[in-house]
Amino acid sequence: MATKDCWQCVQRSSIENDSPLSVDNNGPENGSLSIVVLGASGDLAKKKTFPALFNLYKQGFLLANEVCIFGYARTKISDEELRNRLRGYLVKEKDASPEKLETVSKFLHLIKYVSGSYDSENDFRLLDKEISKHESTTNTAEGSSRRLFYLALPPSVYPSVSKMIKTACMNKSDHGGWTRIVVEKPFGKDLESAEQLSTQIGGLFEEPQIYRIDHYLGKELVQNMLVLRFANRFFLPLWNRDNIANVQIVFKEDFGTDGRGGYFDQYGIIRDIIQNHLLQIFCLVAMEKPVSMRPEHIRDEKVKVLESVLPIKDEDVVLGQYEGYRDDPTVPDNSNTPTFASVILRVHNERWEGVPFILKAGKALDSRKADIRIQFKDVPGDIFKCQKQGRNEFVMRLQPSEAMYMKLTVKQPGLEMSTVQSELDLSYRQRYHDVTIPEAYERLILDTIRGDQQHFVRRDELKASWEIFTPLLHRIDKGEFKSIPYKSGSRGPKQADELLEKAGYVQTHGYIWIPPTL
Numbered sequence: 206m207a208t209k210d211c212w213q214c215v216q217r218s219s220i221e222n223d224s225p226l227s228v229d230n231n232g233p234e235n236g237s238l239s240i241v242v243l244g245a246s247g248d249l250a251k252k253k254t255f256p257a258l259f260n261l262y263k264q265g266f267l268l269a270n271e272v273c274i275f276g277y278a279r280t281k282i283s284d285e286e287l288r289n290r291l292r293g294y295l296v297k298e299k300d301a302s303p304e305k306l307e308t309v310s311k312f313l314h315l316i317k318y319v320s321g322s323y324d325s326e327n328d329f330r331l332l333d334k335e336i337s338k339h340e341s342t343t344n345t346a347e348g349s350s351r352r353l354f355y356l357a358l359p360p361s362v363y364p365s366v367s368k369m370i371k372t373a374c375m376n377k378s379d380h381g382g383w384t385r386i387v388v389e390k391p392f393g394k395d396l397e398s399a400e401q402l403s404t405q406i407g408g409l410f411e412e413p414q415i416y417r418i419d420h421y422l423g424k425e426l427v428q429n430m431l432v433l434r435f436a437n438r439f440f441l442p443l444w445n446r447d448n449i450a451n452v453q454i455v456f457k458e459d460f461g462t463d464g465r466g467g468y469f470d471q472y473g474i475i476r477d478i479i480q481n482h483l484l485q486i487f488c489l490v491a492m493e494k495p496v497s498m499r500p501e502h503i504r505d506e507k508v509k510v511l512e513s514v515l516p517i518k519d520e521d522v523v524l525g526q527y528e529g530y531r532d533d534p535t536v537p538d539n540s541n542t543p544t545f546a547s548v549i550l551r552v553h554n555e556r557w558e559g560v561p562f563i564l565k566a567g568k569a570l571d572s573r574k575a576d577i578r579i580q581f582k583d584v585p586g587d588i589f590k591c592q593k594q595g596r597n598e599f600v601m602r603l604q605p606s607e608a609m610y611m612k613l614t615v616k617q618p619g620l621e622m623s624t625v626q627s628e629l630d631l632s633y634r635q636r637y638h639d640v641t642i643p644e645a646y647e648r649l650i651l652d653t654i655r656g657d658q659q660h661f662v663r664r665d666e667l668k669a670s671w672e673i674f675t676p677l678l679h680r681i682d683k684g685e686f687k688s689i690p691y692k693s694g695s696r697g698p699k700q701a702d703e704l705l706e707k708a709g710y711v712q713t714h715g716y717i718w719i720p721p722t723l
């Protein structure tokens with residue numbers, strides 16, 4: 206019981222009660238709530254946003270007597286048509302018990318559809334009228350209602366949509382209510398375009414109203430990173446250049462761009478994954494201890510470590526493109542866009558000088574996974590000759606099947622004195638039987654409603670992240686950096702493994718993991 210209370214206090218209450226800097230006065234926790242999903246007919250909305258809202262509803266975080274969800278898009282369809290389109294994304298046919306179907310129906314009845322364009326004031330006034338109508342049906346004091354606008358849209362329309370929201374759809378008075386907007390990546394294509402977008406949106410909304418979402422920050426093990434680092438005595442003295450040889454942050458997908466080639470070709474893997482998802486993880490691994498868990502304290506530290514990253518050297522980069530990528534008719538025949546990249550970041554500060562951080566991401570590779578691998582230095586004066594077997598590693602596997610394990614050397618059980626590689630293993634499925642790990646979007650949307658910006662990217666953070674990658678990206682765009690072809694289903698270009706070795710990573714040999722049985 207005590208442990209549970211303590212955990213909850215760290216997880217939420219302390220953040221909320223203790224964090225005046227984090228929120229736009231945090232606002233009311235109940236009363237009328239209007240969630241507007243702009244781009245309601247799109248892929249992201251159907252696959253991620255609405256299912257996340259449904260899960261929040263199922264768990265009682267969205268109350269039927271308070272909430273109305275508005276889908277907004279250009280397509281002219283009725284409320285019922287939108288609901289029918291969404292139904293299949295909320296419940297799989299095989300799980301469709303009568304109870305589940307009833308819950309889905311109740312949720313779908315909270316959804317209304319408004320059709321309009323993204324730059325028409327009239328259309329947004331119509332949306333505002335619908336929102337006000339909903340607000341008048343709940344017992345909420347005027348102006349204390351909550352309005353959340355989720356931009357599940359391409360960034361090209363962010364400026365016009367933000368302007369329309371500001372002109373026509375803001376919460377009407379300052380009686381403690383709020384208006385917040387959630388924006389998705391890609392947030393710009395380089396430093397200049399990101400800053401331009403930030404200036405446009407920043408001219409309309411205050412920073413505490415803007416939630417730049419990076420869904421990797423909502424993944425369970427990413428959320429665990431600060432607890433792990435700063436609540437455990439084990440790690441505190443080890444987490445530095447004296448003990449750590451190298452760090453890998455890896456994202457792999459075993460499928461290609463799958464019909465998204467047209468979009469992907471304009472961005473490439475660095476903009477799609479590394480500049481945002483992997484760099485956010487990098488921040489949490491490398492940052493100093495924040496003064497407190499207040500969102501601004503955490504984000505201050507993230508900015509500091511980003512600003513300590515040295516310019517990326519050519520010899521620290523390997524780019525690849527899988528064979529068959531250009532077969533997609535929406536991808537130009539001569540595309541040089543990388544679908545794979547391995548980039549070493551070097552941090553110029555007291556803790557990390559000399560420790561390479563290898564950020565690797567690729568599509569159409571040999572497996573699907575995302576993990577963080579901290580490799581420790583060899584033990585000095587090794588008397589057991591265990592260096593031949595492998596180094597200590599601490600691995601956090603974000604997906605699939607959340608786990609963290611420490612690879613370590615132990616005595617081989619038995620009469621002989623010999624050593625063997627083994628592990629201390631925390632596999633979430635085994636350890637937490639009754640816990641359903643929430644989807645990243647679910648958690649992050651709940652944070653936007655609660656006004657907790659801890660897991661969202663602040664403007665200066667975004668700027669610092671683009672500063673790191675923009676020079677390299679410009680060179681790739683100009684064709685000055687070539688992508689090496691690799692076979693679909695492989696580990697990517699062999700040059701990436703050579704880079705890893707050059708960075709000092711020592712592969713473990715002969716390590717066999719035997720999954721525990723219950």
Ligand SMILES: NC(=O)C1=CN([C@@H]2O[C@H](COP(=O)(O)OP(=O)(O)OC[C@H]3O[C@@H](n4cnc5c(N)ncnc54)[C@H](OP(=O)(O)O)[C@@H]3O)[C@@H](O)[C@H]2O)C=CC1
Nearest residue numbers: 455578600608609610628630631632702705712713716718
């Ligand atoms: N709780 C659990 O679920 C646990 C599971 N295990 C499992 O045991 C197995 C072994 O674990 P572990 O040793 O940590 O991980 P892996 O065998 O997955 O990989 C170890 C490292 O070697 C790299 N690598 C693989 N091939 C090459 C190569 N040819 N050249 C250079 N580098 C290479 C991997 O790179 P890359 O990242 O590019 O693939 C990775 O960094 C895994 O399947 C793991 O999931 C182990 C412990 C606990």
Ligand SMILES: O=C1O[C@H](COP(=O)(O)O)[C@@H](O)[C@H](O)[C@H]1O
Nearest residue numbers: 390420458477478482575604645
């Ligand atoms: O943001 C993106 O992420 C997905 C991978 O997300 P995951 O949660 O399934 O790991 C990736 O496929 C997509 O290209 C990228 O835009």
